[in-house]
Amino acid sequence: MNKIQLEELRKKIHKEIMDEMLRYLEETGQKNDENNTEFGKGFSFAMGAACGIVTRVISQEKKEPDEPSFHFQIWSEGFETNGEKGQATLHGVGFGKDFKEACQYYARHNPVFEKNFDSDRMTYWGCRLFDNEEDARRTFG
Numbered sequence: 001m002n003k004i005q006l007e008e009l010r011k012k013i014h015k016e017i018m019d020e021m022l023r024y025l026e027e028t029g030q031k032n033d034e035n036n037t038e039f040g041k042g043f044s045f046a047m048g049a050a051c052g053i054v055t056r057v058i059s060q061e062k063k064e065p066d067e068p069s070f071h072f073q074i075w076s077e078g079f080e081t082n083g084e085k086g087q088a089t090l091h092g093v094g095f096g097k098d099f100k101e102a103c104q105y106y107a108r109h110n111p112v113f114e115k116n117f118d119s120d121r122m123t124y125w126g127c128r129l130f131d132n133e134e135d136a137r138r139t140f141g
Contacts, residue, residue: 071095072102074113076127078140088136091124099131 071093078087091113094102100122107114116125123129130136 070097070102072099072131073133074103074106075130075133075136076124077130077136077138079125079127080140085140087140088130088133090133099129102131103129 072095074091074094076089076091078089079085092106092110094104094106096102096105100119103117103122104119107117107119113124118124118126
């Protein structure tokens with residue numbers, strides 16, 4: 001598989017997950033809006049997992065000499081604010097010479113993550129990012 005075919009596969013998986021999540025909303029009578037936090041959490045997790053799988057496949061296919069050789073899990077810490085709370089979340093796996101570069105790489109290949117990723121602060125939706133589950137769960141579980 002070449003890079004173009006792999007990118008098309010990633011887009012296809014993204015569309016299929018979006019269609020499935022929208023079908024679920026329709027079946028359960030839920031709204032697809034910003035106030036539906038359960039849908040948002042589920043969608044973000046599903047997209048992160050699927051795009052992470054495709055990203056791993058893409059990275060295994062690349063044979064460029066300057067390709068990063070380290071992989072990092074990308075976790076965001078849990079949160080509690082304005083009556084809402086959530087536990088630490090595994091977004092996927094990124095590749096790079098360090099954790100920041102791995103997060104940037106992952107963001108380039110995952111549109112959902114990229115939308116809410118702050119590279120300067122190393123946060124996702126304002127929650128700090130970690131390369132392991134233990135550190136991510138330390139604050140809010």
